[in-house]
Amino acid sequence: MKKIFTAFFAFALGALACSAQNLDTLIVVKTTGVSDTTQTTVLARVDTLGPVSDGRVHLDFDIPFYKKIKRYAHDLVGSFYVGSNITDSKAPFDFSPQNSMEFAFYMLDSKTFGRNTFSWGPGFTWRNFALTGSNLMWKDDTDGSIGIGGYLDGATPKVSKLRVFSINIPMLYSCDISNGFGFTVGPVVSFNAGSSIVNKYIMNGEKMKDKYKNVHCNIVTVDAMVQLHLKHFSLYAKYSPMNLMDKNYWPEFQTWTVGITL
Numbered sequence: 001m002k003k004i005f006t007a008f009f010a011f012a013l014g015a016l017a018c019s020a021q022n023l024d025t026l027i028v029v030k031t032t033g034v035s036d037t038t039q040t041t042v043l044a045r046v047d048t049l050g051p052v053s054d055g056r057v058h059l060d061f062d063i064p065f066y067k068k069i070k071r072y073a074h075d076l077v078g079s080f081y082v083g084s085n086i087t088d089s090k091a092p093f094d095f096s097p098q099n100s101m102e103f104a105f106y107m108l109d110s111k112t113f114g115r116n117t118f119s120w121g122p123g124f125t126w127r128n129f130a131l132t133g134s135n136l137m138w139k140d141d142t143d144g145s146i147g148i149g150g151y152l153d154g155a156t157p158k159v160s161k162l163r164v165f166s167i168n169i170p171m172l173y174s175c176d177i178s179n180g181f182g183f184t185v186g187p188v189v190s191f192n193a194g195s196s197i198v199n200k201y202i203m204n205g206e207k208m209k210d211k212y213k214n215v216h217c218n219i220v221t222v223d224a225m226v227q228l229h230l231k232h233f234s235l236y237a238k239y240s241p242m243n244l245m246d247k248n249y250w251p252e253f254q255t256w257t258v259g260i261t262l
Helices: 002-018
Strands: 025-032 037-044 073-087 101-113 116-120 123-131 135-139 146-150 155-178 181-203 206-213 220-230 234-240 255-261
Touching (some): 073 234, 135 155, 135 206, 155 220
Antiparallel strands (some): 073 101, 101 116, 220 234, 234 255
16 A cells, blocks of 8 residues: 555656646655655756755746736837817907917836836926917016006007916826727826916017016916827827916916827
8 A cells, every 4th residue: 555655646746747847957756665665756946046044945836827927018208299278268368279289298107017008207398378369468567467458559469378387297097909009098297387478469560579477377287188099199188177377366267188199
């Protein structure tokens, strides 16, 4: 009976060893019976992560149905955004979407796990909002209030724009559905570092420009952005539920932006 048990034990060790992959080290297992010695050869891979302090041999067998975790892909990606700003502002502070543009650049640190990508990083955005009609915006030097009115007599209006420069931190999730087609969603935190009003017109045949700085934008705003990836470029839309401008000086309005990403 002891010989049968010994043979069965040796056979089991041999079968387990044959299922291992990347075999590196030859290990000899000896079992001793009553009147003879049976020697069984077993192939296994010794753990090479470092020396074993307890003096024992650590075996690392590959399990066929176990899928090992792969490292993620790490990329630094730059994206350029061009869009049109649409607002719900009312006259006389109504802005023209055709002349109200957004330009943005993001440098994103992206980590990809299979089809999923998580991105974040710094960015810069230049937004401008152009008034419709022949009105212009101006800033009162005494109390900083924002007013609106007409150009001087004899002036030919060109454009009156609100300009805002922002430092951004996008935090985005992307999914690659198939062959470069997918979507991206996430918030964009904006630190609005500067704002101004610029009025351009022609007076007596000369090009004129009036500029008012620090026209009361809110320091921090958060936008929600979604992108639709079309392999070689993307379409994006962004909604700004927060007031970009300080409502103590400006009328309240929300902003939507639609455009293209390269």
